Amino acid sequence: MIVPVQAHEASDYAIEVEDLAIRYHGKLALSRVTLQVPSQEIFGIIGPANSGKTSFLRAINRMDLMTAGMEVSGRVRVEGRDVRNWRNPYALRQRIGVVFPLPVGLPLSIYDNVALSARLRGTRKRADLDVIVERCLRRAALWDEVKDRLDSLGSLLSGGQQQRLTIARALSQDPSILLLDEFSIAVDPVTTMRIEEVLAELKSEMTIVLVTNLVQQARRLASRTAFFLTGELVEVTETEAMFEGGAQDPRTTAYVEGKFG
Amino acid sequence: MFEATARNHRNRKVEGLFRLLFLWMTCMLILPVALILAVLIVRGGPAISWEFLFTQPMNNMTAGGILPALVGTVWLVVVALIASVPVGVAAALYLSEYAPDNRLTRAINLAIINLAGVPSIVHALFGLGAFVIFFRFGTSILAASLTLAVMTLPVVIVATRESLQTVPLAFREACWNMGATRWQTIRKIVLPNSISGILTGVILEVSRTSGETAPIMFTGAAFFLPFLPQGVLDQTMAMSLHLFVISTQVPDVPEHMPFGVALVLISMVLAMNGISIAFRVYLRGRKKW
Numbered sequence: 001m002i003v004p005v006q007a008h009e010a011s012d013y014a015i016e017v018e019d020l021a022i023r024y025h026g027k028l029a030l031s032r033v034t035l036q037v038p039s040q041e042i043f044g045i046i047g048p049a050n051s052g053k054t055s056f057l058r059a060i061n062r063m064d065l066m067t068a069g070m071e072v073s074g075r076v077r078v079e080g081r082d083v084r085n086w087r088n089p090y091a092l093r094q095r096i097g098v099v100f101p102l103p104v105g106l107p108l109s110i111y112d113n114v115a116l117s118a119r120l121r122g123t124r125k126r127a128d129l130d131v132i133v134e135r136c137l138r139r140a141a142l143w144d145e146v147k148d149r150l151d152s153l154g155s156l157l158s159g160g161q162q163q164r165l166t167i168a169r170a171l172s173q174d175p176s177i178l179l180l181d182e183f184s185i186a187v188d189p190v191t192t193m194r195i196e197e198v199l200a201e202l203k204s205e206m207t208i209v210l211v212t213n214l215v216q217q218a219r220r221l222a223s224r225t226a227f228f229l230t231g232e233l234v235e236v237t238e239t240e241a242m243f244e245g246g247a248q249d250p251r252t253t254a255y256v257e258g259k260f261g
Numbered sequence: 262m263f264e265a266t267a268r269n270h271r272n273r274k275v276e277g278l279f280r281l282l283f284l285w286m287t288c289m290l291i292l293p294v295a296l297i298l299a300v301l302i303v304r305g306g307p308a309i310s311w312e313f314l315f316t317q318p319m320n321n322m323t324a325g326g327i328l329p330a331l332v333g334t335v336w337l338v339v340v341a342l343i344a345s346v347p348v349g350v351a352a353a354l355y356l357s358e359y360a361p362d363n364r365l366t367r368a369i370n371l372a373i374i375n376l377a378g379v380p381s382i383v384h385a386l387f388g389l390g391a392f393v394i395f396f397r398f399g400t401s402i403l404a405a406s407l408t409l410a411v412m413t414l415p416v417v418i419v420a421t422r423e424s425l426q427t428v429p430l431a432f433r434e435a436c437w438n439m440g441a442t443r444w445q446t447i448r449k450i451v452l453p454n455s456i457s458g459i460l461t462g463v464i465l466e467v468s469r470t471s472g473e474t475a476p477i478m479f480t481g482a483a484f485f486l487p488f489l490p491q492g493v494l495d496q497t498m499a500m501s502l503h504l505f506v507i508s509t510q511v512p513d514v515p516e517h518m519p520f521g522v523a524l525v526l527i528s529m530v531l532a533m534n535g536i537s538i539a540f541r542v543y544l545r546g547r548k549k550w
Binding site: 061063066068090091092093094096097098100102104105106107108116117120153155156166169170173 | 362431436438449450453549
């Protein structure tokens with residue numbers, strides 16, 4: 001169910017992608033992707049490894065600028081504006097929180113991890129930073145576990161805690177879009193469920209793009225889901241329909257039923 | 262239950278043999294160092310005294326101490342560091358954090374490797390032509406230190422670059438994705454976590470610089486000066502050249518003196534290396550990931 005561009009006001013969509021293609025050193029990694037992500041919903045992306053899911057996320061926040069050999073063609077609009085026309089890519093990236101597959105606790109204290117974004121933007125007052133740190137750690141369901149040791153190293157937390165720390169750090173950017181790239185790959189099931197609860201709450205405040213290797217996770221969280229396969233977008237469908245046999249493409253049905261991938 | 266086969270037995274024997282071979286080779290490596298130190302301590306040790314360290318040479322350098330050479334070496338090293346560390350660290354930062362993989366970058370990398378391979382006597386002649394004559398610094402500490410700086414730049418660059426690259430790319434990516442610029446990422450994450458390696462490189466440079474003789478011979482080190490340098494445009498004596506001079510150029514030097522000078526020089530270098538090792542051990546103890 002691909003919605004034509006321009007059918008809505010630009011502001012209805014957090015992300016609009018038109019005929020996106022991504023190459024690494026000339027080799028095509030993803031092509032012919034056209035889709036829209038409505039504001040304030042969880043948009044799932046599923047697909048086997050090497051299908052271009054991560055590259056898709058990198059194109060949204062212009063990480064092609066930081067990646068040697070990565071070329072993006074086509075059009076990506078965030079909040080109605082072509083990402084190439086953003087005043088500067090750093091401002092764009094500040095609006096977009098990113099969570100990686102393997103948790104990246106920066107080698108700073110827990111406090112400094114969460115305060116980093118605010119500090120990069122020039123917030124210096126300790127009181128302001130305290131508020132941001134506590135709020136973000138609470139929303140990432142980590143506060144109770146770390147509130148007594150905010151000065152210890154974030155990179156030495158357990159995997160599940162570090163992943164919640166990275167979510168807290170992403171939230172500290174006060175983002176309008178949150179990109180999650182297979183966040184549960186190195187996280188235990190209990191933590192995964194806690195993070196999923198957090199995401200369900202965050203949906204009312206921001207747009208979430210959830211790339212996941214667990215099709216059931218997409219089913220639990222996403223309103224609509226895109227299926228990527230070997231560098232192409234197969235379809236975008238209402239998640240429930242996709243899992244109830246209503247997929248447009250037989251490959252999607254096969255994938256969500258676990259027949260390959 | 263599990264019976265070791267003849268092949269297992271043979272593998273085990275070969276394993277032991279290779280272990281011994283490598284151990285033996287490693288011991289061979291230590292031998293010259295130990296011998297040099299032993300000879301210097303036995304034959305140069307008696308020469309060392311406060312008077313030796315802190316007085317002027319006398320009687321055509323056949324008596325007295327080595328103060329001007331000691332002070333001169335410190336001058337040379339400090340000025341060389343001031344010149345080379347900022348340039349070297351900046352170049353390493355550029356190459357590691359900014360440089361795209363293009364022809365210019367490859368040319369620069371090639372230049373660094375070649376710079377490291379240039380014989381020191383060639384650096385000496387370059388320094389003579391460039392700093393002494395062309396820039397009109399004359400034979401001076403400045404000219405000699407700049408020559409040493411050029412020569413040791415690759416040490417700083419390579420050590421710094423390697424140290425920067427021990428910081429995982431994932432940390433940088435996390436910062437960039439938050440909207441940090443490359444410089445903000447360097448300042449907040451990369452530099453604080455690679456400073457130990459950079460300092461190690463600097464210390465290695467110090468020990469290398471203090472021992473070099475050829476590059477300073479034509480550019481600023483003097484055969485004999487009865488006074489201490491007052492500024493960077495003065496000539497100076499230096500430990501390495503002083504050792505060369507009293508070993509080969511001056512008649513009737515008592516035998517213990519060259520050994521004494523060599524002992525002081527090598528002690529300076531070893532002390533520097535010791536500091537660098539201690540520093541690395543200290544920082545390894547507070548590893549952050």
